[in-house]
Structure formats: C-alpha cells, structure tokens
Amino acid sequence: MKAIAVFCGSSVGNKPGYLQQAERFGERLAEKGITLVYGGAQVGCMGAVANACLSAGGRVIGVIPEKLKRVEIAHQNLSELHVVKTMHERKALMAELADGFVALPGGAGTLEEWFEVFTWSQLDYHNKPCSFLNVDNFFDPLLRMLDHTIEQGFMNEAYKELYLVEQEVDVLIDNLINYEHKTISKWTTN
Template sequence: MKRLAVYCGSSEGNDPIYMKEARKLGNCLADANIGLVYGGSNVGCMGAVADGVLENGGKVIGVIPEKLKSVEIAHEKLTELHVVETMHQRKAMMAEYADGFIALPGGTGTLEEWFEVFTWAQIGYHQKPCALLNINQYYQPIMTLFDHMVEQGFVKQAYRELIVMENNPEQLIDRLKNYQGKYIDKWS
C-alpha cells in the first residue's frame, strides 16, 4: 500500500480529540511508510492529518479546487499540491492516487466523498478498502443506518461488511494493509 486518501473536515469539531486523532493518524501513516492524499488544506482536521504525516517525514499529496484554495487555505508545505478546477476533478485525482480510503469525522463534504468511493467499490469500479476512523464514536450512527438499510433490503449485508471501521488509527492502518478486496455482484 503506497498511499491512502483521507477525507475529513476543514473544521476542528467541538472536541479536541478530533484534531489530536487526525494528527495521530498522520503520524501513523508516516510511520507505516504510507503516503497521504487529501484535500490540500492546512486548516481543521485536514491540516492536522497532513501535519502529522509531514512531521514524521512522510509524503503528502494535496488536491484542492481553485475556488477553495483561499477558503480552505491551501497547505504550503506539502510534497505536492495540485490545484484543479472542480470538485469532480479533485475527487477523481484523489481516487486515482489512492490505494484505499479513510473518512475521519467531518461534515457533508466528507461523507459525500467517502460514500462515492464506497459506492464505486460496491459496483466494482475498484477493490480498494473503504474505512471509517470512528473517533469519539462519530460514525456509530452511520453504522446503525447501514444496519437499517440492510434490514430494509436496500443494501446487501456483504456490502456493509466491506466497511473497515476502527476506533484506533494504528489498528485501522494494520487492517488496511492486510485488506483483501473482493467484488460482490450487486445484481445476482
């Protein structure tokens, strides 16, 4: 595993644990010699995860749309920073560079980006791991929703089982390094 894409908020959240664990994830990625691909910002959890990788000597690729360059505040110390025109280009480039995907706590943008790559896994566009770092039990309601979707017949149990979720960054990275992707035919 060469690089992981991390989706997370440009906000810090209300509990300092979010920033602390985002930085810790960055440290762990660098320690595991795994590069980071992310949204290119130096603020909020986005900045914390990038700083965590950089302070441990790791490589960071940022991808930021021109429109967000001044709003999210582009990180100036990255290994590479790609400025693109649209969010679609940002997401496509991040997916292309990444060998897997992690969502840290964040808002609707974080969820939208992660759900897109998770959907791609379901329909066979890739067999890369899609993970949630469940800091402060942030993603527990999402997993409850997934259980409900399975119960109601809108999501197969096998797809729900594709989600890799851990509360601890080190354990999450270990699981991702050992991940064996599998395509599950959605329509059979």
C-alpha cells in the same frame, strides 16, 4: 499499500479527540512509509493530519479545487499540491492516487467523498478498502443508518465486508494494509 486518501473536516469539531486522532493518523502514516493523499487544506482536521504526517517525515499530496484555495486555505508546504478546476476532478484524482480510503470525523463533504468511493467499491470500479476511523464513536449513527438500509432491502448485507470500522489508528492502518477485496454482485439478493 503506498498511499491512503483521507477525507475529513476542514473544521476541528468540538471534541479534542477529533484533532488528536487526525494528528496521530498522519504521524502513523509517515512512520509506516505510506503517502497521505488529502484535500489540500491547512485548516481543521485536514491541516492537522497533513502537518502531523509532514512533521514525522512523511509524504503528503494535496488536491484542492481552485475555488477552494482561499476558503479552505491551501497548504503551501506539501510534498505535492494539485490545483484542479472542480470537486469532481478533486475526487477523481484522489481516488486515482490512493490505494485505500479513510473517513475521519467531518461534515457533509467528508461523507459525500467517502460514499462515492464506497459506491464505486460496491460496483467493482475499484478494489480498494474504504474505512472509518470511528473517533469517539462519531460514525455510530451513520453505521446504524447503513444497517437500516440493509434491513429495509436497499443494500446487500454482504456490502458490509467492503468497509472497515475501527477506533484505533494502528489497528485501522494494519487492517487497510491487509485488506482483501471481495467482489459482490450488485444484484444478489439476501
């Protein structure tokens, strides 16, 4: 695994663990020689994961839309910063550059970015792992919602094999490195 895309908040949240785990994740990527691909901001958890990776000697690629350069405050000290025109271009380039995807705590943008790559995995547009770093059980309500979609017949239970959920940074990174994609037919019934 050469590069991992991280989706996370441009805010820090209200628990210290969110920022601490973002920093730990960035640091561990650098130590493992894995490039960080992320949204290009210097603020919030986004900035924390990038700064920690850079401080540990890692390579960091940011991708930010022109419109968000001032809002999210584009990071000026990255290994590479790609400025694109739209959010669609941002997500497409991040997906192209990454070998796997991780959601850390964040808001609607984080969830939207993660669900897009997870949907692509379901439809077999890529075979890259999608995952959650479940800091302080942040994603538990969302995971219950995914189970609810299965219970209500809107998602094949086998799709749970397409995403990883871990609370420990090192375990998640190891699982991403060892991930083996399973092709699951969209129209298979339970």
